[in-house]
Amino acid sequence: MRYAIFSDIHGNLEALNAVIKDLQSQKIxxxxxxxxxxxxxxDPSKCIQRIQEIKATSIAGNHDWAVAGKPVLSRFNAFARQIIGWTAQVISDEEKEFLSExxxxxxxDDFVLAHGTLHNPEMFHYLLSFLHVQWTFDLLDRDVCFVGHSHIQEIFCRKDNTIKKNDLYTVSLEKECCYLVNVGSVGQPxxxxxxxxxxxxxxxxxxxxLxxxxxxxxxxxxxxxxxxxxxxxxSRLSLGI
Ligand SMILES: [Fe+2]
Structure with missing residues (x-):
């Protein structure tokens, strides 16, 4: 199987369309x-519609649930709160229901997905500390876990209880290792x-x-x-920050 995994589109239709175009030229x-x-x-509605068109299997991000009106146990900065309010106004009730589910x-059989970490996924922790990397590996019962949320693309590998960050863009999987992959962000790297x-x-x-x-x-x-x-x-989009 060739799986395509992506995250954190954040209403950026131009970025999502570029990713889908690239993927549709490959066997996925x-x-x-x-x-x-x-x-x-x-472009929140158009991004939701594109995800529905390609029949992507999606899990919840903190922004998705907040826009859908579900309680979210993570804090949002002022910009995020402002756009969450705007997004909730402009998307349809059906689109909110889609996000809420x-x-x-x-x-x-092949992998696990979480937005932030496998450890208390409802807390939407960022995979930015060694402890969160370790706790997610401790809970992993497949060879690979894919996450997003920090918008930073990286791969961690665990072998014999030693965790290393991989510096390569392509990793050949070893039998005795398991992998934690942050797929980065489509719409706001x-x-x-x-x-x-x-x-x-x-x-x-x-x-x-990657x-x-x-x-x-x-x-x-x-x-x-x-x-x-x-x-x-x-401005942050052209800087990747
Ligand atoms: Fe997030």
């Missing part, structure tokens, strides 16, 4: 989203690379590939400004 057996389809960007985790991020897991080739794709950042920025959002939400 299933699309998976680790949450946060909405929030920060100016996302589960916190997903599991199949924060790893100082502005290109949209996604990931391919090929179970036959036994590889995980991918980046260029998109029309200026167009997404213009829409953010036209919607009346804070300028910082537009």
């Amino acid at each position: 057996d299933g699309y998976f989203c680790c949450g946060d389809i909405v929030g920060y960007g100016a 996302f589960p916190l985790t997903f599991k199949n 924060r790893d100082r690379q502005p290109d949209a991020a996604y990931c391919i897991y090929d179970t036959k080739a036994k590889t995980i590939e 991918k980046r794709v260029v998109y029309d950042i200026a167009k997404a920025q213009k829409k953010i400004i036209a919607a009346g959002f804070p300028e910082a939400l537009a």
